[in-house]
Amino acid sequence: MKxxxxxxNYRIVVFKDMTSNDTFFCxxxxxxxxxxxxxxxxxxxxxxxISSFSHPFYTGQIKYVDATGRIDKFYKKYKKKNKNKYIFNLIT
Structure with a gap:
């Protein structure tokens, strides 16, 4: 090692997971x-x-995010204005 x-200047710092409100020292x-x-x-x-206190891999709990609603909202918003654009013709 170089x-x-x-x-x-290492010091003790408290890390706080804002999702679960858990804290740990490091x-x-x-x-x-x-x-x-x-x-x-x-x-x-x-x-x-996010930390190991709230990450689904460590907690074993799966939290679903409503990604489809956001994607549908995006398509509704931009399909009206850009109906003949090439990229939307490929996707749909």
């Missing part, structure tokens, strides 16, 4: 603006949308 390329060099008080101490806080 020397003098890794940072030395050493990191990530820059944060927010802080959180846990166990009587103040730690830097990093908020994330």
């Amino acid at each position: 020397k003098k390329i890794h940072t030395n 050493k990191s060099t990530i820059l944060t603006k927010e802080k959180i008080h846990l166990n009587g101490k103040e730690f830097p806080l990093y908020k994330m949308e």
Whole structure:
């Protein structure tokens, strides 16, 4: 491993999963603006949308997203204006 390329400013950071509101501690060099008080101490806080607490692979729960409704809405919106466009003729 090359020397003098890794940072030395590791510190304890609290990572918070915003989907499940679970938190965990980890050493990191990530820059944060927010802080959180846990166990009587103040730690830097990093908020994330998904982690192993909420990811379907780790939880075993499948969460379906209504992607078909958004796709249908897209086609309805743009088919009216661009009815003769080549790309829509290929798709439909």
